[in-house]
Amino acid sequence: MALVVQKYGGSSVADASCIKRVAQRIVATKKAGNDVVVIVSAMGDTTDELLDLAKQVSPLPPGRELDMLLTSGERISMALLAMAIANLGHEARSFTGSQAGVITDSTHGRARIIDVTPGRIQEALDLGQIAIVAGFQGVSQDTKDITTLGRGGSDTTAVAVAAALEADVCEIYTDVDGIFTADPRIVPTARQIPRLSFEETLEMAACGAKILHLRCVEYARKYRLPIHVRSSFSTKEGTWVFTDPKTEGTEMEQPIISGVAHDRSEAKITVVGVPDKIGEAAAIFNTLADAEINIDMIVQNVSAAATGRTDISFTLPTNDAQTALTALKKIQSKVVFDSLLFDDRIGKVSLIGAGMRSHPGVTAKFFGALADAGVNIEMISTSEIRISVVVDEDDVDAAVNAAHRAFDLDADEVEAVVYGGTGR
Ligand code: ASP
Numbered sequence: 001m002a003l004v005v006q007k008y009g010g011s012s013v014a015d016a017s018c019i020k021r022v023a024q025r026i027v028a029t030k031k032a033g034n035d036v037v038v039i040v041s042a043m044g045d046t047t048d049e050l051l052d053l054a055k056q057v058s059p060l061p062p063g064r065e066l067d068m069l070l071t072s073g074e075r076i077s078m079a080l081l082a083m084a085i086a087n088l089g090h091e092a093r094s095f096t097g098s099q100a101g102v103i104t105d106s107t108h109g110r111a112r113i114i115d116v117t118p119g120r121i122q123e124a125l126d127l128g129q130i131a132i133v134a135g136f137q138g139v140s141q142d143t144k145d146i147t148t149l150g151r152g153g154s155d156t157t158a159v160a161v162a163a164a165l166e167a168d169v170c171e172i173y174t175d176v177d178g179i180f181t182a183d184p185r186i187v188p189t190a191r192q193i194p195r196l197s198f199e200e201t202l203e204m205a206a207c208g209a210k211i212l213h214l215r216c217v218e219y220a221r222k223y224r225l226p227i228h229v230r231s232s233f234s235t236k237e238g239t240w241v242f243t244d245p246k247t248e249g250t251e252m253e254q255p256i257i258s259g260v261a262h263d264r265s266e267a268k269i270t271v272v273g274v275p276d277k278i279g280e281a282a283a284i285f286n287t288l289a290d291a292e293i294n295i296d297m298i299v300q301n302v303s304a305a306a307t308g309r310t311d312i313s314f315t316l317p318t319n320d321a322q323t324a325l326t327a328l329k330k331i332q333s334k335v336v337f338d339s340l341l342f343d344d345r346i347g348k349v350s351l352i353g354a355g356m357r358s359h360p361g362v363t364a365k366f367f368g369a370l371a372d373a374g375v376n377i378e379m380i381s382t383s384e385i386r387i388s389v390v391v392d393e394d395d396v397d398a399a400v401n402a403a404h405r406a407f408d409l410d411a412d413e414v415e416a417v418v419y420g421g422t423g424r
Pocket residue numbers: 009010041042047048073135136150151152153154155
């Protein structure tokens with residue numbers, strides 16, 4: 001008998017008939033002799049709709065109240081799912097994040113899980129019940145207020161609960177068959193990836209592939225918990241995310257490039273005319289750190305000999321740009337830079353693959369493909385297993401397709417089926 005944790009995303013529980021279908025799938029897993037714990041997201045676009053509603057009553061809703069509101073979405077789906085299971089003659093109990101023992105810090109809107117104490121889930125399992133847990137939420141250790149983990153956070157709930165229960169596998173059910181070599185909406189010939197290492201999946205998640213929440217992958221890697229990403233609309237085998245086969249010592253040959261990710265959610269700020277002196281960059285980035293802004297790529301030019309000044313550009317989430325600009329303006333008199341430039345019409349395209357560690361020429365081929373497609377590169381950053389470039393927003397699709405083709409990732413026929421979801 002195995003302990004299986006299953007997570008169903010919003011599109012898998014979008015309406016009553018979807019919920020009944022998911023209930024059947026859960027009962028089948030239980031009947032096959034497994035203990036089953038289920039994590040659910042809110043139905044369909046509920047979270048977005050609740051956010052829209054909040055904005056209608058207040059331009060800047062207090063974090064505590066926003067979390068109260070948003071967590072109601074998952075309470076609806078968990079209760080309905082438990083009812084649908086009961087209707088099939090099986091016992092199910094639904095639990096809020098707080099009841100399930102998901103303890104977080106007190107940062108509303110993007111709380112971090114500190115601990116999971118799943119006593120009540122374990123009790124339900126011991127009684128032969130199916131446990132249903134509301135995803136994306138917890139309770140603050142200090143304030144005892146309800147918190148949310150950030151958009152897409154149900155994946156993280158699933159992995160955290162699975163790790164705490166020492167589950168055998170965490171299945172993430174979504175509206176596509178697994179993780180693809182690129183977003184099938186941009187590259188119709190994208191291929192499904194059968195196996196992916198945690199490292200590659202982390203880079204993909206960080207680079208805008210929307211398939212898994214970044215922190216969920218970090219968590220799974222830490223606890224070496226295998227994740228199976230698959231569709232709730234088909235019974236096909238999905239994508240398995242494991243510990244890097246290389247570090248496990250198997251002989252598996254890794255593909256050079258596993259996939260191409262893209263991200264349109266970032267903006268670029270350029271600090272123009274920064275004096276080329278010790279401590280100036282530190283002053284700028286300290287200011288941004290104090291404003292709790294996560295910087296992604298950074299480029300500093302060589303200073304112009306005549307002026308002794310240089311430009312520093314960096315990218316950050318577009319949502320944080322206003323805060324960053326305000327914070328930087330406050331230190332303009334101290335750092336005495338000339339001006340600030342802001343550009344939110346950018347996109348990031350990233351090539352990811354563990355095999356690039358041992359294969360020279362990947363960068364040359366990538367840049368060549370972009371040049372042939374007429375795409376200009378604005379910024380570059382790399383890790384051991386990733387190359388990212390910033391390009392004009394209008395060039396993102398062309399760049400993703402060019403890279404996908406250059407590294408022979410195209411499938412012979414169209415493989416990707418998007419079964420549900422509104423893409424919102
Ligand atoms: N319902 C939340 C969201 O839409 C959490 C999740 O779906 O993972 O972000």
